[in-house]
Amino acid sequence: xxxxxxxxxxxxxxxxxxxxxxxxxxxxxxxxxxxxxxxxxxxxxxxxxxxxxxxxxxxxxxxxxxxxxxxxxxxxxxxxxxxxxxxxxxxxxxxxxxxxxxxxxxxxxxxxxxxxxxxxxxxxxxxxxxxxxxxxxxxxxxxxxxxxxxxxxxxxxxxxxxxxxxxxxxxxxxxxxxxxxxxxxxxxxxxxxxxxxxxxxxxxxxxxxxxxxxxxxxxxxxxxxxxxxxxxxxxxxxxxxxxxxxxxxxxxxxxxxxxxxxxxxxxxxxxxxxxxxxxxxxxxxxxxxxxxxxxxxxxxxxxxxxxxxxxxxxxxxxxxxxxxxxxxxxxxxxxxxxxxxxxxxxxxxxxxxxxxxxxxxxxxxxxxxxx
Amino acid sequence: xxxxxxxxxxxxxxxxxxxxxxxxxxxxxxxxxxxxxxxxxxxxxxxxxxxxxxxxxxxxxxxxxxxxxxxxxxxxxxxxxxxxxxxxxxxxxxxxxxxxxxxxxxxxxxxxxxxxxxxxxxxxxxxxxxxxxxxxxxxxxxxxxxxxxxxxxxxxxxxxxxxxxxxxxxxxxxxxxxxxxxxxxxxxxxxxxxxxxxxxxxxxxxxxxxxxxxxxxxxxxxxxxxxxxxxxxxxxxxxxxxxxxxxxxxxxxxxxxxxxxxxxxxxxxxxxxxxxxxxxxxxxxxxxxxxxx
Numbered sequence: 001x002x003x004x005x006x007x008x009x010x011x012x013x014x015x016x017x018x019x020x021x022x023x024x025x026x027x028x029x030x031x032x033x034x035x036x037x038x039x040x041x042x043x044x045x046x047x048x049x050x051x052x053x054x055x056x057x058x059x060x061x062x063x064x065x066x067x068x069x070x071x072x073x074x075x076x077x078x079x080x081x082x083x084x085x086x087x088x089x090x091x092x093x094x095x096x097x098x099x100x101x102x103x104x105x106x107x108x109x110x111x112x113x114x115x116x117x118x119x120x121x122x123x124x125x126x127x128x129x130x131x132x133x134x135x136x137x138x139x140x141x142x143x144x145x146x147x148x149x150x151x152x153x154x155x156x157x158x159x160x161x162x163x164x165x166x167x168x169x170x171x172x173x174x175x176x177x178x179x180x181x182x183x184x185x186x187x188x189x190x191x192x193x194x195x196x197x198x199x200x201x202x203x204x205x206x207x208x209x210x211x212x213x214x215x216x217x218x219x220x221x222x223x224x225x226x227x228x229x230x231x232x233x234x235x236x237x238x239x240x241x242x243x244x245x246x247x248x249x250x251x252x253x254x255x256x257x258x259x260x261x262x263x264x265x266x267x268x269x270x271x272x273x274x275x276x277x278x279x280x281x282x283x284x285x286x287x288x289x290x291x292x293x294x295x296x297x298x299x300x301x302x303x304x305x306x307x308x309x310x311x312x313x314x315x316x317x318x319x320x321x322x323x324x325x326x327x328x329x330x331x332x333x334x335x336x337x338x339x340x341x342x343x344x345x346x347x348x349x350x351x352x353x354x355x356x357x358x359x360x361x362x363x364x365x366x367x368x369x370x371x
Numbered sequence: 372x373x374x375x376x377x378x379x380x381x382x383x384x385x386x387x388x389x390x391x392x393x394x395x396x397x398x399x400x401x402x403x404x405x406x407x408x409x410x411x412x413x414x415x416x417x418x419x420x421x422x423x424x425x426x427x428x429x430x431x432x433x434x435x436x437x438x439x440x441x442x443x444x445x446x447x448x449x450x451x452x453x454x455x456x457x458x459x460x461x462x463x464x465x466x467x468x469x470x471x472x473x474x475x476x477x478x479x480x481x482x483x484x485x486x487x488x489x490x491x492x493x494x495x496x497x498x499x500x501x502x503x504x505x506x507x508x509x510x511x512x513x514x515x516x517x518x519x520x521x522x523x524x525x526x527x528x529x530x531x532x533x534x535x536x537x538x539x540x541x542x543x544x545x546x547x548x549x550x551x552x553x554x555x556x557x558x559x560x561x562x563x564x565x566x567x568x569x570x571x572x573x574x575x576x577x578x579x580x581x582x583x584x585x586x587x588x589x590x591x592x593x594x595x596x597x598x599x600x601x602x603x604x605x606x607x608x609x610x611x612x613x614x615x616x617x618x619x620x621x622x623x624x625x626x627x628x629x630x631x632x633x634x635x636x637x638x639x640x641x642x643x644x645x646x647x648x649x650x651x652x653x654x655x656x657x658x659x660x661x662x663x664x
Contacts, residue, residue, distance in 0.1 A: 052557050073563030085554035089576035098572075099562035146558075 003028035003063055003186050004049070004154055010057035011044055011210075018044045020210045021058070026203055028063075029184045035197040036207035037233070042190045043158055045207070049188060050079050050156050062153055073099075078147035079156040082163065084139045086131035086146075092118075093127040096145045117149045137168050144179070157189040161196065173199060194234045198222065206230050225360065228285060228367040237290050237337075241362070243330035244286040246279045253277065255286050255361075257329045259312075265329065267307040267354055275370045276361055284370065285362040290324065290337040292355035298339040299353035311336075311352045316344055327352070413437060413632035420628050436629035440618070440637060444630050447617045453634055456614035460594060462525050463610055467532035468589040474533070475540020475585060476578065480570050482541070483548040484556045494545060500538025505598045508535070516603060523605030531603060532593045540585050547581040548574065583652040591642045611638050 002025035011019040018041045026032040034042040047053040049060060051072035060067050067075045086095050093114050094101075100110045118124040121141045131139055140160065147155055160176075161169045177200055180187055191197055197204050198218045206213040206221065206229075214226040225231035231239045244257045253269045253276060269276070276284070292300075299306050314333070315326040323338045336352050344350050361370040412420055413436050415429040423430075442452035481487075482494050512531055513522070521527030551574065559569045600610040609617075615638045619631050646653070 050557075050561060052560065072557075072561045077561070079558070079561050081554045081558060083552060083554050085552065085558040087555060087559070087573055089573075098559070098564075102563045102568065146562075 005061040008058040009055060011048055012056045018210050022212045024205050024215055026186060028186055031180055031187045031200055031202045033197040033201035033204050034190045034207060035194060035204060038192060040207040041210040042207050046156055046158055046190045050077055051075050076153045077156055078150040078152040080143045080147050080160045082159040084143040086139060086142055088131055091128050091130055092142050095142055096149050099150055113149050117145045121145050136164050140172055155185055155187045159190055226369050228362045231287050235289060237335045239287050239289045240334045242286045242332060242334055244284055246276055246284055248280055260328060265309045269356060270305040273371050283364050285364050287360040287362060288354060290335045292358040293336040294353055295338045295342040296351050296353045300355055303355045303357050305356040307354045307356055308351050310349050313344055313346055313348055313350050316346045409632040409636055413629050413636060415629055417627055417629055437633040440630045440634035444618055445621050446614050447621055453614055453637055456609050456611045459608055460611040463528045464590060464593050467529045467593050468586055470533040471536035471540045471589055472585045474537055476544045478541040479544025479548045480574055482545045497538050497541045501542060509602055523608060525608045527603055531599050536589050543581055543585050580652060583649050587645055587649060587653050590645055594642050
């Protein structure tokens with residue numbers, strides 16, 4: 001049974017519609033990540049779950065209870081803000097204990113809870129400091145401590161790592177994941193960083209312009225994007241979306257990609273999606289992730305359908321663990337991910353292996369996946 | 372060669388600095404001269420003023436004019452000195468400053484953190500209050516004070532000053548709270564704090580600079596006000612500024628300049644002290660919020 005349910009949620013400011021009928025749910029102990037570009041409505045969605053902004057239509061239920069009209073403090077949630085929102089005039093201990101103080105929890109009990117949480121987060125030596133005397137990572141921990149001490153039904157995180165430097169961000173990401181595994185509390189987490197979304201989530205919701213684009217597990221989102229936006233947004237480097245045409249050769253369908261000053265590449269499709277037959281002779285978008293486009297020696301040996309084609313390599317970008325090579329297909333730059341020791345020269349021609357079992361197709365008119 | 376040019380540069384620097392200081396000192400003297408005249412002459416017997424040079428130091432030092440101004444000088448019809456009127460002013464200023472500051476803070480809090488439909492219009496109208504000249508509101512104010520049976524009383528003056536100052540205090544606090552992070556208010560809401568708890572526990576503790584600015588501004592304006600004081604006071608609610616005027620005007624034959632000077636300094640003393648004690652916070656507070664971060 002879903003623990004947090006969001007049912008056809010709508011939110012407008014005057015005539016501007018921010019959320020246009022979003023429906024989501026997450027099971028108890030799940031980790032739901034809301035991801036999307038800025039202005040997609042993900043933070044607004046989180047604020048409506050928190051009750052900080054009233055909703056225009058639809059329903060929010062936590063553990064079966066409708067919370068639409070409940071005050072934020074009555075929803076049994078806790079929130080970690082992007083700016084941490086630590087009360088500047090209070091010490092760390094007072095910050096963590098403020099909610100309990102307001103609820104009238106007796107002091108000994110409060111102190112015990114503060115001690116527990118601060119030990120868990122390793123901030124027990126900072127309890128008498130003011131927020132201004134803390135580093136970014138320490139403030140982050142205090143903000144989490146303030147949320148943890150409530151023992152809420154749902155944690156809400158609003159881009160909690162975006163103010164930290166790159167290394168600390170990765171450490172804290174792991175820390176959040178570890179905390180989640182340890183506490184098992186349901187989490188809703190907003191980010192614009194698709195790597196954070198992939199690494200943390202048990203379910204990802206991709207939003208754009210207030211509309212839910214796709215909702216599924218990280219691997220569903222990554223491997224079976226439902227439209228071109230999701231395919232392009234998730235993954236780094238992004239999926240290659242190559243303009244192509246579908247043709248019929250003797251045995252079956254093939255995908256044809258134009259090239260500059262050379263004959264087009266034709267790749268036979270052994271297991272094409274059923275819907276692709278209707279696109280014979282028409283334009284499609286051929287989507288292939290960089291890791292599914294590699295040097296033949298590095299190709300996935302278990303893949304069912306691998307096709308090799310000779311490509312002109314324009315740029316080579318060694319990245320240490322991998323080497324990225326850029327070629328041009330269908331008039332667009334296409335990134336291939338090769339093994340680090342693949343010897344390849346810019347300006348030369350090299351064979352590239354297309355893992356067609358990982359390839360996806362989109363209708364360029366609707367931008368939807370062809371299935 | 373470089374040493375020589377450095378020498379020239381240093382010499383030019385010294386000249387420039389000397390010129391700047393000369394001009395500054397000149398202006399300082401120019402501005403301090405009236406205060407000097409008042410101070411020097413308030414410490415002289417009257418004869419010396421009539422016969423001597425206004426700028427000269429007293430031959431015979433005396434604090435008699437100060438004592439007279441404070442407790443025995445003729446003001447209007449009674450020889451009470453400025454003392455009772457000083458108390459009137461204190462009784463008027465303290466509550467008026469407190470009320471207008473607290474209400475201004477609440478207004479600023481609501482206008483920035485509890486926004487409602489039309490809040491900018493409300494703020495615009497309150498802002499307008501800063502630009503209305505005193506004279507325009509005299510007759511309506513008199514009418515309302517009459518209706519409330521507060522005409523000619525200290526509470527009546529408190530009411531007028533508190534309301535008239537509200538536009539300014541609201542402006543100060545709104546601009547200050549505008550830069551105050553809204554996420555803190557939201558965090559406190561989730562923690563379960565009420566409207567007033569958030570105000571008292573989260574906003575007020577961070578408001579010291581703007582409170583200082585508002586208090587100085589209001590204190591100076593209300594203490595120095597003459598128009599409302601002369602229009603809306605009666606015998607036992609006359610503020611110090613009006614009494615000073617009466618002191619100077621109710622001479623019995625001889626103009627006691629030394630007493631007048633002493634009285635004027637007495638009247639200006641509280642605002643001077645407020646500025647000297649908290650002036651540096653004033654500048655700091657005016658800058659706060661203007662620059663983010």
